[in-house]
Structure formats: structure tokens, C-alpha cells
Amino acid sequence: MARTRxxxxxxxxxxxxxxxxxxxxxxxxxxxxxxxxxxxxxxxxTVLTCEPAGGPHKNAKQACADLIPVDGDFTRMxxxxxxxxTMELNTTKAKLRGKWRGKKVVFEQVYSNPCVMxxxxxxxxxx
Numbered sequence: 001m002a003r004t005r006x007x008x009x010x011x012x013x014x015x016x017x018x019x020x021x022x023x024x025x026x027x028x029x030x031x032x033x034x035x036x037x038x039x040x041x042x043x044x045x046t047v048l049t050c051e052p053a054g055g056p057h058k059n060a061k062q063a064c065a066d067l068i069p070v071d072g073d074f075t076r077m078x079x080x081x082x083x084x085x086t087m088e089l090n091t092t093k094a095k096l097r098g099k100w101r102g103k104k105v106v107f108e109q110v111y112s113n114p115c116v117m118x119x120x121x122x123x124x125x126x127x
Contacts, residue, residue: 030064030072031055032098032105036125038114039091046127051101059123066122072100074107077122085115092117094125 030050034057037043048057050064057063070076074096092114096107111117118126 029102030100032096034125034127035095036117037093044127057127059126062123066124072105074121077120080119083119085113085119088113090114094121
């Protein structure tokens with residue numbers, strides 16, 4: 001009988017601890033300002049937030065899905081294997097600034113044209 005009371009007392013003390021430790025730790029905010037400037041075109045700018053995906057970016061969910069596996073590091077993104085672009089010369093600058101999971105990120109790259117940019121950056125700069 002004393003062992004049963006001791007067991008129930010231990011369970012009662014442990015019960016409040018389990019929910020607190022079982023909760024997921026929220027990830028720091030990810031908010032990015034993106035801009036695209038084609039040589040023959042106009043500057044476009046938008047905001048992308050991830051985890052959860054949102055902001056005015058028209059492909060926010062897909063863009064975040066492209067960034068999450070590489071932890072926001074564009075240099076680790078694989079170009080689309082099944083895409084074909086023309087050899088049009090319309091240099092296009094892609095810029096990204098902001099925070100990814102609480103860390104400052106800056107990315108800037110010039111591509112030969114908008115199609116090549118999208119091949120290398122997925123949906124991130126497709127807004």
C-alpha cells in the first residue's frame with residue numbers, strides 16, 4: 001500500500017513536467033526583403049516570411065519550401081535540372097536581405113537573364 005502511494009505521488013509530481021518539456025521550441029523569425037532588377041525591365045521588390053510562410057510574396061509557401069532544406073543558404077540550392085532558358089542577354093540582379101532563423105543573411109547575384117535566375121533560385125525570386 002505504501003509503495004502504491006509513493007508511485008502515485010511520483011507520477012503526480014512528474015505530470016506537470018511532461019507537457020512543458022514536450023513542447024516544441026519555436027524557431028526564431030525568418031523575414032527577407034527580396035528585389036529583382038533586370039537590365040531591361042523595372043525593379044521589383046517584395047517581402048517573404050517563413051515558418052510560417054507569408055508576406056506579399058505570391059509564391060511564399062513554395063519559396064520557403066525551397067529555402068528550408070538549405071537553411072536559407074542560397075549557395076547550397078541546386079539548379080532546376082529540367083529547365084531550359086534562352087540565351088537572351090538581360091542581366092538580372094537578385095538581392096536578398098534580412099534574417100533567417102534569427103541570423104542575418106545577405107545574398108546578391110547577377111544572372112544572365114531572369115530565366116537563369118529562376119533556375120538557380122527556385123520560387124524564391126519568382127514574385
